[in-house]
Amino acid sequence: MAPKNSSGTSVWVVTSAPDRESEGVVYSVHASETDASDAANAEDASVFKYDLVKAAASTKEKAAKPATKVKKDSKSTSVVAEDDEDDDMEGDDEDAAKAAKKLAAAEKKAAADAKKADTAAKAKEKKDARKTIPQGLPNALGGLTILFTGTFELDRKSCEAAAVKYGATLSKKIADCDYVILGAKPGPKKLVEIEDDNIQTAKESDFLNWVADGGPEYNGPAAKKQKV
Incomplete structure (x- = not known):
């Protein structure tokens, strides 16, 4: 009331x-x-x-x-x-x-x-509108060894769990990675290691696209396009 x-x-x-x-x-x-x-x-x-x-x-x-x-x-x-x-x-x-x-x-x-109260409501609305991990292809990330660094719109643990679910291997060492998934504000030391070891990087949006459509090493059937 x-x-x-x-x-x-x-x-x-x-x-x-x-x-x-x-x-x-x-x-x-x-x-x-x-x-x-x-x-x-x-x-x-x-x-x-x-x-x-x-x-x-x-x-x-x-x-x-x-x-x-x-x-x-x-x-x-x-x-x-x-x-x-x-x-x-x-x-x-x-x-x-x-x-x-x-x-x-x-x-x-x-x-x-x-x-x-209005500011809090808008913040909640923005938080609720954040991205969610899409329904992925079986083994969409198979053959990839990846590491996440920085902060993400989705929390890092959710991203790591999705990576494992869709076939990727997680690594704690940058030198052992095929790709490093960069979030916002990645660690400066890790950026230096990435450059020194010549490791490929991708953004969070790239990672989510890989889950939905298949990663760089994916060789399975293509994802079905949804009807608009």
Whole structure:
């Protein structure tokens, strides 16, 4: 189920207060009800919806009202009462500003999480689309002694197993090879040995083609072409 997101005019507050009228500790502010509920469950807390528009309207309404003068014998007492009301309005403004700031941070985090999830999904899709070893011909690699070096789109063990399955002999020494199958980033020492011993090389794609159609030493029946 998709998370319930804030409309942009409200946030979800996770607090220790048992109800809206009680005071409590604010643990966190979230842009979606789902995230707030998860956080509340973790803190064993309550969740309340805080309407930023209503809060801002309330603040404007208080600012529009004339300061209430308290009738006292002393003029200084009346001034103190007006100052107290001003402090309350400033506190409301600060709360609204903090809530708006937390909302912006929550929305930014949500966007970052969505981008991260999209990147992970694309990486998985790319991984799933990697090549697979084709159905090969019997003894397609018969007569070949080969060695794999570097990294491959398929893991090296799968390639080596396929090589043996289709008749090749694996070697640990480059000097004993007919071909070295080069993956990405082959070892520098092995490249020097390949050049010194004048060993033939092939790519992973060549190896997969050999499996499907027969290697350089293959003399059996040709592979059947699939209908398109």
